[in-house]
Amino acid sequence: MSIKVPKDREVPFGAITPAPVKQQDLFITSNWRIVRPVIDHEKCTRCLTCYASCPDSCWSFNPKEEQMEWNWKFCKGCQICIHECPADALSPVPELDFEDGVVRLEKPF
């Protein structure tokens, strides 16, 4: 995606990002995560406590499949949802157990 900026108003990279967008793909922060919350859809009661407690809005309800969806790109593994879940449907699993979810950033931030 590119944004047309007038020549006299050019700014450094990252100073202008597309908005409004639902998620900002220029700032993926999933490499902060050590553990990943894994949901058990059988136990989940769809109470939306994880949705309300997540600081990064990584939980959302998918009305088509009628289950919660997790956004791996911005979850930082803070485990608040795991502690708040009243149905014990979430469990922490080390991120290295999964082979997906790899982002290879050149810069640390």
Added chain:
Amino acid sequence: MAKVTEITVWTRGVVMDKEARDVANAFAQAAKAQGKFIQAFDNYEDLPDRVLVTTRKYARISDEEIAMKYEYANHHPDVVVIVEPTIVKGINVLKGMPEGGLLIINTNRPIDYMLKFIPNADVLGAIATVDADGISGVRTVDFSGSEGGVDAAGVGTGISAPILGAMARVTGMVKKESLAKIVKDVASLEKGYNEVKLQKFRKGRSEYFWGS
């Protein structure tokens, strides 16, 4: 100019910041005690004061005086140390490494499994793993940040001591005895020295020799 060995330590902000700083500083100090010329410094480019961000610490060791003074990053690290193993999924840790370099990871997983997450592993001369979390049993000693933090816990406690032991054995640049004078947790240093696992790769031409 003599060869300058560049060491980069990858860690996570705040929770494992002090441990990685101890790894870089204590290793360089031990080399200094053996008459080498050293530099050791904290990150400059990264944002270290956020919990769990990936951040770096650096050390340089040479037989002659190091001419690089105003460069606050190791662009061609010969040795890369990873204090928290999940970092291999998020960062290209071997960026800039010359052929035949060394990678040391703090993990209890098999070496072959860790190599799956390293796409450019063919530059490696050797890879070593040490289960520092299992040896020391404590991951966060204290939260004293790099800037203005009062270090009451002492240098070389927690997971930094076994990692330093593993580095001494695999790199062969410093002696275990000179590290033991600096590091507080000498028992863990000894365990890391003995329990490190090393896998070497055949290289056609390499100036390095890893492993005792």
